[in-house]
Amino acid sequence: MENPTLYERLGGRESIAAVVDSFYGRVLDDDRLAHFFEGTDMQRQRAHQTQFLSSIAGGPVEYTGGDMESVHADLDISSGEFDAIATHLDRTLREFDVDDTAREDVVDAFYGYEDAIVTAA
Numbered sequence: 001m002e003n004p005t006l007y008e009r010l011g012g013r014e015s016i017a018a019v020v021d022s023f024y025g026r027v028l029d030d031d032r033l034a035h036f037f038e039g040t041d042m043q044r045q046r047a048h049q050t051q052f053l054s055s056i057a058g059g060p061v062e063y064t065g066g067d068m069e070s071v072h073a074d075l076d077i078s079s080g081e082f083d084a085i086a087t088h089l090d091r092t093l094r095e096f097d098v099d100d101t102a103r104e105d106v107v108d109a110f111y112g113y114e115d116a117i118v119t120a121a
């Protein structure tokens, strides 16, 4: 494929959904992070994260959730917690043998939202 989008380099919607599934498995196994998701419908969360990642990777997918700043506004997320989430994403992409450039591009795209999401001093 000539000039594939990041979405295509990640293997499209099915692969991204599988990555998101495994990613939230890791997040919920992490005591630093699991408490944030106690009241969260994880099926909806996985669906929205799959849409979100697909759309920021240039895929033909509409994200139907809330904007990053509003949905995280009351969560009091620190930069250490943000890094912990990003590290889980990175490890998941390694587990799925995503190539290094695509993996780095996704993690960089995540970091593009850090300022909107991190609100703890």
Ligand code: HEM
Pocket: 033, 036, 037, 039, 040, 041, 044, 045, 048, 049, 052, 064, 065, 066, 067, 071, 072, 075, 077, 081, 082, 083, 085, 109, 110, 111, 113, 114, 117
């Ligand atoms: C770039 C990093 C992140 C992205 C792209 C992201 C993405 C998302 C998305 C798409 C949703 C769903 C919104 C909706 O359903 O309307 C969401 C909700 C949520 N995020 Fe994040 N998130 C990120 C970082 C974090 C971090 C670092 C934490 C906690 C440490 C976190 C905790 C949550 C929680 C608890 C919810 C659910 C809120 C609820 O129950 O409605 N997120 N996030």
